[in-house]
Amino acid sequence: MQFQLGLSYDDLEVGMKASFTKTITETDVYLFAGISGDFNPVHVNEEFAKLTPFGTRIAHGALPQSLIAPVLGTKLPGLGTIALEVTTRFKSPTMFGDTVTATAEVIEKLEEKRRVRMKLLWTNQRGETVATGEALVIPPPKQEELLSEKKL
Numbered sequence: 001m002q003f004q005l006g007l008s009y010d011d012l013e014v015g016m017k018a019s020f021t022k023t024i025t026e027t028d029v030y031l032f033a034g035i036s037g038d039f040n041p042v043h044v045n046e047e048f049a050k051l052t053p054f055g056t057r058i059a060h061g062a063l064p065q066s067l068i069a070p071v072l073g074t075k076l077p078g079l080g081t082i083a084l085e086v087t088t089r090f091k092s093p094t095m096f097g098d099t100v101t102a103t104a105e106v107i108e109k110l111e112e113k114r115r116v117r118m119k120l121l122w123t124n125q126r127g128e129t130v131a132t133g134e135a136l137v138i139p140p141p142k143q144e145e146l147l148s149e150k151k152l
Contacts, residue, residue: 003080004143005078005079006076008077008139008141011139012106012116016076017105018103018104020068020101021099024094025096028059029043029044029060029063032059044057045057056096058093058096065122065131068086068102068122068135076118082137082138083135085135085136088133092128098125099124104118104120106118107134116137117136118136121133
């Protein structure tokens with residue numbers, strides 16, 4: 001099977017950006033509750049959620065946060081990337097029906113261990129910041145490096 005690896009350390013430049021966008025549905029929230037085991041009623045019980053400061057159900061914070069995975073793993077740096085650390089600061093809730101865009105930007109290249117620090121931003125369809133954060137990743141090797149290592 002052939003794979004086209006993402007951008008290697010040498011191919012990445014400070015300022016490069018990539019994004020992924022998804023509308024968060026009620027089905028997404030219920031599936032995420034089942035996968036994570038988090039059935040907090042603020043996510044799954046409308047009558048309970050009406051009593052909260054939000055006045056309605058909200059998505060789990062980790063659900064929009066997880067939208068950074070397709071950015072790092074398929075776009076920038078891309079296929080073969082290993083995430084070592086992801087930090088997130090939640091700024092506002094994600095409501096059912098919100099369209100969230102997760103964006104990663106290369107902000108620093110760490111030569112000694114050939115790692116990359118990335119600024120993360122999540123926004124909704126109104127341009128409001130849902131969350132901010134950072135990631136430290138190991139970009140994939142160059143395609144030819146991987147092939148030569150496999151032959152050894």
